Amino acid sequence: MTDSAVRCDNLVHVYGTPGQEVTALRGVDLTVDGGETVALLGPSGAGKSTLLWLLAGLLRPTAGTVEVYGRKPGALSAQAAAGLRRSEVGVVLQTPGRNLLPYETALGNIMFAQRPTRRRWAARHRRAAQLLDMVGLGPVAHRPAGKLAGGEQQRLAVAVAVANKPRLLLADEPTSQLDPGSAADVIGLIQTANRESGITALVVTHDPAVGAAFGRTVTIRDGRVGAEGRAGEEFVVVGRDGTVQLPPDTLDLLPPGSLARAVRTANGVELRPVSPEAE
Ligand SMILES: Nc1ncnc2c1ncn2[C@@H]1O[C@H](COP(=O)(O)OP(=O)(O)OP(=O)(O)O)[C@@H](O)[C@H]1O
Ligand SMILES: [Mg+2]
Structure with a gap:
């Protein structure tokens, strides 16, 4: 058991079948404390989404350990991992549409997400409307999610993911299709959730605004943590075998x-x- 929100220890993930392996993560060491907001950076193919899927219990590690609040998501049954995602770990996948029920309205998606909370209908409705307002989706509250534009779906997916006040938010490029104003709304929503309910957030992004808004950046290169930024300053990370990735x-x-x-x-x-x- 640990007090950390996230702990990865020499985490390795290999995709594919014998003879056709792709090593996506080759020994990630990472600790995120409860209440931290972290931007996960790195070039395309570096392994950012793979790391998120492992933390969400959507993939099992090939080697090493991954823990979320002391539990190993990769060791849970599919059903238990889904339960964890419904209640404690909010997930926004990289493809916006995959996070939503397409035939349900924007409001309905947030209502549906709150089913496990046992809160009364009126309380759930109030929260749904408030979340939609925070990301500027009030005017499309009654439109089916499948009919929303990509950027609207992204904003809705983040609202759905934080609806139940999870302890951990894992979001994969949640602002990639947004103009700066809408991106600021999404960042603001995550920061409000952090301030008000102490949510820990790990957000994959190429957007410098996200990195600047969060206290800490972690850069993954070629399947390893290569650099960390704190308060705007970049540092190299000395790996477990003494390796250092030089800044580009x-x-x-x-x-x-x-x-x-x-x-x-x-x-x-x-x-x-x-x-x-x-x-
Ligand atoms: N299902 C899969 N089967 C085989 N290889 C995969 C699979 N998913 C990802 N990969 C490979 O694993 C490596 C890491 O991929 P990943 O999607 O984690 O990178 P990423 O950092 O999220 O990239 P991007 O910024 O483009 O989203 C890449 O080489 C990718 O091609
Ligand atoms: Mg990705």
């Missing part, structure tokens, strides 16, 4: 494959390029 903007000095000397200084280590011919 330093690769002109140390291109991949080059040799460097690791020099101990008074309080750190400096990497100095060497050219083999000159040695």
